[in-house]
Amino acid sequence: MNYRWDFASVFSNTDALLAGLSGTLRLFAICLVAGLTLGLVVGLGRYSKRKLLYVPASIFVEFFRNTPVLVQILWFYFALPILVPFEVSPLLAATLGISLNSAAFSAEIFRGGIQSIDRGQWEGARAIGMSGGQALRRVILPQALRRMLPPLTNRGIEIFKMSTLASAVAYVELLQQGKLIASLNFNPIEAYTVVALIFFVVLFPLVQATYALERKLRRAD
């Protein structure tokens, strides 16, 4: 193989890659917080015995679990502005698509986690006069979160990787920058390899950290 490696042209674009990384991290942070928060709310709706809460939550979950994120991002970017009187930025479109999808998946994690806690824990909390919200916050969620940490970690990893879908609407993130570098320098192997490696270098330590947290929580039991 007489391919001439050209990593130099990738590294000469470090600034562009850093801008991309910063865009990826920003999108990740927003979608992680928004997706998991909304997921908790929807998950509580799915847990509820009240039809008024259960039915809309279930429709939400089924709709967003069964439609592709990429289609949603494109829809929010190209279709939504026709219907609403404001501009939809690439960041907003990507945030909506990824957060709503993550909310749907994490809602099922939250529902399962809360359901897995013994009913006696609710009763123990209510018997000392706690409200439902207090019982949830002080007694149920702290126990449920330990059990939910592995699947929530997976969700987090998925959100991080899903951020690349934002390149479809030209949001400045890592893949978008890699595409630009590859097309300007005709070096797709080097550009995409470096992009993949950056993802790995950022994600791997994050995941290790959550493993350490899991071990620490298990010791406290």
Add this chain to the structure above:
Amino acid sequence: MTTAPDSCVMRVTGLRKRFDDNEVLKGIDLDVQPGDRIAILGASGSGKSTFLRCLNFMEQPTTGRVQLHGQFIGAERTRRDGTTDNVYNEAELTRVRQRVGMVFQQFNLFPHMTAIGNVMEGLRTVQGKGRDEAAALALKQLARVGLAEKAEAYPSRLSGGQKQRVAIARALAMEPDLLLFDEPTSALDPELVGEVLRVIRALAEEGRTMLLVTHELGFAYHFANRILFLADGVILEQGTPDEVLKNPREARTKAFLAGHNEFSF
């Protein structure tokens, strides 16, 4: 809500509880006076636990009224078909539960909190007390059940009897007007029953108002000033321990007592 001028801690009138088509409680009346220690006996399925759980609204009575210190809890509602049932406001029930404590068969301690953390929880979260004050009060309650030295232990490191004593301390910390015990020793190994019963006995001697659902007939005899015998969702027989346990009138009470051959005074 209306206030009745009487000294009753709790007054129950015509209490019924239905789960779908299954009516578990079929009209129960009970006055609980200050200092009463009432043991509730009955075969499994007689409704005794359900009755106790209706008194702090772990289960909501279908019809019939419960008054706490003369105040009615919940409201009666007439439905379109002419039948009535009760509606309850969750915030009101939360306030009632602060005054009616409960100890469960399965303890229901919070496993992610230490013993003292469990006892402090209601003081902090519900009563809004500061950390130091709550810790001091909680330690006092743990000392009372003989577990001050286990304050920092997690429930997983405690025996069943110790767990139940922590649960009693947790209920006591809220300074309830009325304390409900739902088969507090049924989940314990036989050798651990005594330590829990001793704690309950000590509370009785302090003059606390308590209701106890139990299978420990010998303990009920010494603990209670009144005994209720439930069968098929009604109070079949009631009276002093001597009346109900030594001279039962009803055939079913006699049969129940005869079935507990370990029963000795």
